[in-house]
Amino acid sequence: MQETMIDIAVIGAGITGLVCARQLQQAGYQVVVLEKSRGLGGRVATRRLEGTWADHGTRYLEPQGKWTEQLIQSLSDRGIVHLWTKQLYQYAEGELSPQEPRPCYVAKDGITAIAKELGAGLTIQRQQRVIAITPNAGHWSLTFEGSGVDPLPPLQVRAVVVAIPTPQALMLLEPLSQEGLPEELLTTLRSVEFDPCFSAIATYAPNRVAELENLPWRGVLFRDDADLSWVGLESSKQRTTQQSVVVVQSSAQFATKYLEATDLQPIGQQLLTRAAETLLPWLDAPTVLQVHRWRYALTRTPLSTGCLATTNPLPLVCGGDWCSSNNLESALKSGIATAHEMNQRLDQRSLPILTFA
Missing domain, CATH: 3.50.50.60 (FAD/NAD(P)-binding domain)
Known part of the structure; x- marks a missing residue:
């Protein structure tokens, strides 16, 4: 070179x-x-875990215009991505409710397959x-x-x-x-200008797999929440897995507050505790917890x-x-x-x- x-x-x-x-x-x-x-x-990122993986940046693929539609079609035709769910949920004002249906796609080996x-x-x-x-x-x-x-x-x-x-x-x-x-x-x-985000990647005991599979939702968007923006059931993206994996992502407000923290484990635990209070009580007790800091997660003031x-x-x-x-x-x-x-x-x-x- x-x-x-x-x-x-x-x-x-x-x-x-x-x-x-x-x-x-x-x-x-x-x-x-x-x-x-x-x-x-x-940010189209997948974290490799022992025997499994989790998408801890971009959550899924969805048609957003001409180019994402062509990308999804091409990757689907080659078996690289598949439909994950048509029904996301949202949590707002203390209530969990389904959103308008829309197709969400994921990659069988993690969303970094797109970049590869x-x-x-x-x-x-x-x-x-x-x-x-x-x-x-x-x-x-x-x-x-x-x-x-x-x-x-x-x-x-x-x-x-x-x-x-x-x-x-x-x-x-x-x-x-x-x-x-x-x-x-x-x-x-x-x-x-950018907004930051923290992603908590949590693994749970194998006996939680069946419980997660029986939930009506695969991903939950949080509207106007001080701490959370997303909870996703990562193990539901994988067609064969014996592990329970959940990704919890913070709000920009929460991430800005703790952006310069040196120890990220307590930050991840706070996110899991908040998710446990709203969705599943056992989410605050993972077997393994990893935390990732996205300093430039979302563009607050994009150009035109x-x-x-x-x-x-x-x-x-x-x-x-x-x-x-x-x-x-x-x-x-x-x-x-x-x-x-x-x-x-x-x-x-x-x-x-x-x-x-």
Whole structure:
């Protein structure tokens, strides 16, 4: 990777970054995806547990527009996802009630299967955190910090796509204001605000499996609750399992209160206690509890554009679901828009129509 100039580096292996890289590679560009974590997908995340798994970020797939409909159809045709439920419930004002029916899909091996499909065939360097982007003699030079692995040597590229949450993007881009990066772009990035979330991933004794299977609900959305936003029966997504797994997600208000906590176990226990008070009394007594902090879970103030782009000082495009909303459809659309804008600033090749086959 160091012997020749790479066309495009995509920073971030979330859905937007993967879609963008996929499009540009299919157009003939040499593309490398750089990801600071071990896994792909960003918030489209699955936690592997002993003998089972849990989706602790994005909860399920649902048709939200043209691109999510095509994605679901393609993954369904290949047996990667299946219908989980048509009936979610909501908890509001002390009452549990069914919502309007709508199809919700899940992957048989966890929702990260979506990212794995989108990333198939791409060159992806994992556990490589980009810590600096600098212009150097007509190209970008990227510097790395390895996370559990040796960092890559500095990488030379013609152009950069930044597909990560805006606070992380700003840490890389603000130093470039002295190199000619437009202040307007930085100001726009600063205007995007995020809400955090905690996910409590709880495993229970095998004798709870039958009880969970007999519940009328698979997932519960909490409306205007001070502590909770979601309770999902993760084990119900798996067609064969002998374990009971539940994911409880916090409200933004709760997560903001405890965002900088160093010990996450008590935070997860609080969420389980609250879920036990409203849904099932035994939810506060798991056999195993893991907690994940999502610092940038949902976009509170999204933009109204597919991406942000500049050629000063060199070609650079920023994208993510924060460009227009905070859902999967927005991430897919931003990936397409980002690829288009980057292509316009480089060789203006013929970009293929996005497919998920």
